[in-house]
Amino acid sequence: MRFWQKYHQGRSQKRSMLCIGLDTTLEQIPPHLHSLGVPEALIEFNRHIIEATQDLALAYKINLAFYEQYGLDGWIAFERTLEAIPPECIVIADAKRGDIGNTSTAYAKAFYEKYDCDSLTVAPYMGQDSVAPFLEYADRMTFVLALTSNAGSHDFQRLDVGHKPLYRAVIESSMAWTTPEGARNLGFVIGATHPQEFTELRQSFPDTMFLIPGVGAQGGDIASIISANAGAPALINISRAVIYASQKQDFAAAARNATLSFLEQAQLVHYSRHKHVEENN
């Protein structure tokens, strides 16, 4: 039960449900790092962000898109970033993969064996055989996209498929594809930008792990979500609003302060703002 072990331990020690999204691109990191080039600039940036926030963050989410765009160098940055994350923190590969059965098996091998991540995001459109291979990794947490945080979530996810919206059919079907025991390692992505639906889903599925994007740059309110979540299992992700809090040499300290600010908004912790964080140089 590796995922849940990390989750329970982290939550009790850090009093945090926060996941920090390392959506790192050369264009967006502080200019003084640019001359390092890819992959070094991305690695250096991530390493400092992780060092400055690892006692506050329960998880780090790495969105593969931002790394893939650099080709091999991006994958080197991904690998080196994985190495920089302390073993007690949950690592989520935000890859939104999914394909026919034998192909999803290969994606599962990539992220759960080769890269040994704790968790992976998966796209549900192709149905049971596209999701099932990920669920075989019983000590991880596979997050199926349900109601995502973006504007496009209105296009298909909310369509009525017979007395329920598609996103609810995705959740119910996915849970039916595994055993009650297996369902413990099946979570769902529910955006913070849909507070009403979030509340309804939380009531329907009180014990299910939710990964909650959409707080920060996307406009979701962390205090409302924490309140609606009512202490249920969840990871709340913030990416840009934390990691790009400053474009200067103090970016890591600024990321820590932004993280503390979110935690205070959530009224989850009352950490000292004065923990010493060395400025990156």
Place this chain on the structure above:
Amino acid sequence: MRFWQKYHQGRSQKRSMLCIGLDTTLEQIPPHLHSLGVPEALIEFNRHIIEATQDLALAYKINLAFYEQYGLDGWIAFERTLEAIPPECIVIADAKRGDIGNTSTAYAKAFYEKYDCDSLTVAPYMGQDSVAPFLEYADRMTFVLALTSNAGSHDFQRLDVGHKPLYRAVIESSMAWTTPEGARNLGFVIGATHPQEFTELRQSFPDTMFLIPGVGAQGGDIASIISANAGAPALINISRAVIYASQKQDFAAAARNATLSFLEQAQLVHYSRHKHVEENN
């Protein structure tokens, strides 16, 4: 109009709509290549398959899952495979990517800029802002998943979303997200395993490019699909039934013969079976 130029030229010269899927894994390639290891074994295998079939295949489709499972070495195999494909052949990155807007933009950069592929498969679940960034590359062909070839296509894609199944809503909505001109570079994945729905979709969308998986190992019949397609724009993909036709040193010649056999079933071409293909050694 790079994609269409290659398509029209290839179709008239090769009299073929065939796409060969390079779903290459170390476990499945002939044993005499295994000792080369990854990435060399994959590269060597792909290079021979491409050499033996490039005068017959209009396109090659590379499913990223099979490469990603090997980490960096897999991406090296992917890059080297791209180099081995002749410039007149269409290259499809079968990656089934899709994410919120700014993230899909990064995926589009990865496959349309960094790797300069002609075409990419995209998952529609996250809606307009997840698909739109790919459509900005007006000389490529973005294939949105509509009705896929696998058993799981019955789980969500066929759900009634109001007088139509979800897969049709995906097609209609996606086309509405671009201009009539832009829609020329928007195609759809329609599995050969749904002959009745394929026929209906072809009648509804006679000028739209379809990527058709599911022939061969998945059981779809190529002659029926060719007939139902009625000369409309399409690429018919075959992966395992071609590339794994033999587990011996003659694997490349066997792949060529399997390709010719599919083309003959399709009554598309009457190539000589006697083109000299050197056995791989």
